[in-house]
Amino acid sequence: MLFDTVLRDGRIAGREHERVDIGVRDGRIAAIGPALDAGPSGGTCELALDGRLLIPGFVETHIHLDKSCISDRCVCRTGTLKEAIENAAAAKLAFTEDDIYARGRRTLEKAIVQGTTRMRTHVEVDPRIGLKGFRAVSALKRDYAWAVDIEICVFPQEGLNNDPGTFELLIEACENGADLVGGCPYTDSDPQRQITRIFDLARRFDIDIDFHLDFDLDPSWMHLDEVCRQTAEHGWAGRVAIGHVTKLSALDHAQLEEAGLKLAGAGVAVTVLPATDLFLMGRDAPHSAPRGVAPAHRLLGHGVTCSLATNNVLNPFTPFGDCSLLRMANLYANIAQLGRPEEMQACLEMVTSLAAKLMNLKDYGFEVGNPADIVVLDCTDRAAAVSELAQPLLATKRGRISFTRPGTTINRPVLSI
Structure with a gap:
């Protein structure tokens, strides 16, 4: 299947034990699973999540x-x-x-x-x-x-x-x-x-x-x-x-x-x-x-x-x-x-x-066919999200990236020998 976007190697809230990809097409979740085939290279935006936690917003x-x-x-x-x-x-x-x-x-x-x-x-x-x-x-x-x-x-x-x-x-x-x-x-x-x-x-x-x-x-x-x-x-x-x-x-x-x-x-x-x-x-x-x-x-x-x-x-x-x-x-x-x-x-x-x-939202959540509303948190599980106030790093709304926030970089001093 061809995707507009693939979010690679994330952990869905409530299913943190597995790492999956989410394929997005026409603003909706088209597939969820490990190592999704995005088809020929060049036509799909791929985002590496490095095992971070995903919520539907x-x-x-x-x-x-x-x-x-x-x-x-x-x-x-x-x-x-x-x-x-x-x-x-x-x-x-x-x-x-x-x-x-x-x-x-x-x-x-x-x-x-x-x-x-x-x-x-x-x-x-x-x-x-x-x-x-x-x-x-x-x-x-x-x-x-x-x-x-x-x-x-x-x-x-x-x-x-x-x-x-x-x-x-x-x-x-x-x-x-x-x-x-x-x-x-x-x-x-x-x-x-x-x-x-x-x-x-x-x-x-x-x-x-x-x-x-x-x-x-x-x-x-x-x-x-x-x-x-x-x-x-x-x-x-x-x-x-x-x-x-x-x-x-x-x-x-x-x-x-x-x-x-x-x-x-x-x-x-x-x-x-x-x-x-x-x-x-x-x-x-x-x-x-x-x-x-x-x-x-x-x-x-x-x-x-x-x-x-x-x-x-x-x-x-x-x-x-x-x-x-x-x-x-x-x-x-x-x-x-x-x-x-x-x-x-x-x-x-x-x-x-x-x-x-x-709010009686019938189309909320990580189900194929639902809007691709996805937020990436800088943590790997739900408890850590709350206890550590994990930063939201990126969000998509109906498949379109609505914001990004770069992770923090620690600038260590260079040690001379």
């Missing part, structure tokens, strides 16, 4: 391109969630489409060179910002399709029932191509009604849902229960995700098991956002501050689909970030005190295969 399930890179416009003193929402809301009043596009591009390009090939971005819609963010991010989705596939989730950050005109704007965004709809019940005057209205929108447009949910440390009540109930009622299992859910970090093991079984039974997935949740939670604790990060690894054990994601970059919610999902996996492993190889492998899966499952 990192999958970013929760990021905010529209309000990234605004730390220089905000003054943060308390570091609380309330302050972050207020600062971002004030900054948003001055946003233009060009401004959103430029900041989003800066963040998106960071994600691309960190090996992200699929992304779900949340975009705020309300009467103050209108559809500026939606239009700007839609343009980014179009302009960067050569490197990353983007889903746009429109949502009301500052409430829905208390913010007249927002619901109509969400409808307009869905009519104009939004991929899914989100919610933020904890900022609403009537959280339960917001959840109901978001499900109504999802059913009307036959799209998935992704809520920001239960973002505090009081475990005495949760909107999670209502989301699970409505997911089952509307037959939306496998089509609903919830992000943050920091309340889960305050449950004991028995309570967490009950919540995990409820989530798994309803088919509701969970995205944990380590950097933001660690930064914002527990601010009022006089000592022994809680981490405030939902225990995704324990939820996995109860059958819940979980991912780890970036959330915000360089803004009041998270005043740092390089868009490395491998860094998020490493950070989570540190927070959750995970050190065994199989635990670190699970962390990698939560930014790759499990994240793809959360």
Whole structure:
């Protein structure tokens, strides 16, 4: 078989014991196996990988391109969630489409060179910002399709029932191509009604849902229960995700098991956002501050689909970030005190295969016929990728090389004899 490209001598994540070639033709994986015959020399690009690890790209399930890179416009003193929402809301009043596009591009390009090939971005819609963010991010989705596939989730950050005109704007965004709809019940005057209205929108447009949910440390009540109930009622299992859910970090093991079984039974997935949740939670604790990060690894054990994601970059919610999902996996492993190889492998899966499952990506992975989305990591196994923060060296998107990063060279001194 003739190939456009052959990646030689790599280790596929989960199959590290064997070294294989991957043949690419017309943007898709055409063959996987040892010593593939590329046919006559000269017509095929061949890349030697020297046994390095291959993944089908990192999958970013929760990021905010529209309000990234605004730390220089905000003054943060308390570091609380309330302050972050207020600062971002004030900054948003001055946003233009060009401004959103430029900041989003800066963040998106960071994600691309960190090996992200699929992304779900949340975009705020309300009467103050209108559809500026939606239009700007839609343009980014179009302009960067050569490197990353983007889903746009429109949502009301500052409430829905208390913010007249927002619901109509969400409808307009869905009519104009939004991929899914989100919610933020904890900022609403009537959280339960917001959840109901978001499900109504999802059913009307036959799209998935992704809520920001239960973002505090009081475990005495949760909107999670209502989301699970409505997911089952509307037959939306496998089509609903919830992000943050920091309340889960305050449950004991028995309570967490009950919540995990409820989530798994309803088919509701969970995205944990380590950097933001660690930064914002527990601010009022006089000592022994809680981490405030939902225990995704324990939820996995109860059958819940979980991912780890970036959330915000360089803004009041998270005043740092390089868009490395491998860094998020490493950070989570540190927070959750995970050190065994199989635990670190699970962390990698939560930014790759499990994240793809959360987003219902049917063409993700190393299967013949799937898009040739391939990222080369400078390591030889999944645990090392997380423990050593292995650098992404190269990526292809549908067979086309989207970035390369040369390996480090150590310049040793020349010893004289």
